[in-house]
Amino acid sequence: MNNLNCQQTNEPALLQQKYQKKTIDISIKDLIVGRQEKLREHTRMVDLSLLKNLENFSKKTTLNVKSIDTDFCYKFANYLVNKTGVKISTATTYMQKLHAVLQEAVYSGYIKSNPMPPIKRLLPKCISHQKANLSIHEVELLSKCNCPHLITKMAFLFSCYTGLRLSDIETLQWNNIHKRNGIYMLNKIQVKTNTEVSIPLCRHALLILKQVQDKKLSKGENIFPMYSRTTIYSDLKQWAKNAGIDKHITFHVSRITFVTLSISAGMNMYVISKLCGHSNIKTTQVYARMIDTTYITAINMFESIFKHKRSKQKYIQKVELLL
Secondary structure: OHHHHHHHHHHHHHHHHHHHHHOOOOEHHHHHHHOHHHOOHHHHHHHHHHHHHHHHHHOOOOOEHHHOOHHHHHHHHHHHHHOOOOOHHHHHHHHHHHHHHHHHHHHOOOOOOOOOOOHHHHOOOOOOOOOOOOOHHHHHHHHHOOOOOHHHHHHHHHHHHHOOOHHHHHOOEHHHEEEEOOEEEEEEEOOOOOOEEEEEOOHHHHHHHHHHHHOOOOEOOEOOOOOOHHHHHHHHHHHHHHOOOOOOOOOHHHHHHHHHHHHHOOOOHHHHHHHHOOOOHHHHHHHHOOOOHHHHHHHHOHHHHHHHHHHHOOOOOOOOOOO
């Protein structure tokens, strides 16, 4: 009975404490700065850029999260598009980050609900540009051209042959590579989905790993000690320019290239989805729309291209890694 009475006595107090927590004022700056440690560098930079735009728009350095309502969200979205000159895609990213910050404020009890309406109501529709991907010829051009940082080049090409995301390239270690029944396999828990992928490594992927070993580019267990995201994007832009490729190249293009060339080669869609770690085959099928006759012709030339190279260069007959 005494325990029951204690519980009954304390329950209103707990509810009161929860209510008091919701009445605490906190600035949007404190929320954004408070989540910096758990974010990747690129995301931190986007958050800080969002904060700067919020301060410029509101003309306040301590914007209270409770002062952000639906009307504020509409006006801020309009400000981003019509006053700052950013692209619709960039404005969309900022609004997505603001939504995430507001949602954290809800979870923490600072506000009762997220005031932001669906982003598609806030911003005009962005013209959907087809995602870039590379032909075999373009991959060959890149492999022959200099990149500002060699490790960026090696990592990008490796992703073209394996389909790994940048986050998985950044965390790839030598203990993720195993030799089984004479075949080198890459087994890794994906950073994004926390699910495992198992990828047999083709000859070109192995040659890249061999170069990384020979040139001693890796640091400790990390195979590809990557630079910051900003440096990587700058490297890719200059590298594409050096190769004469007039496309907007991001690191994700390497993953798309792996998928599109695999589809063109006639690889089973289900197998491709498993190699890429897609949870839904529909994600893989999206890339099938990007295939045209140019790529189909290119993939048919794939073997002849490399056979021609082998006739001119001395290739290692068998690639062995020091694991």
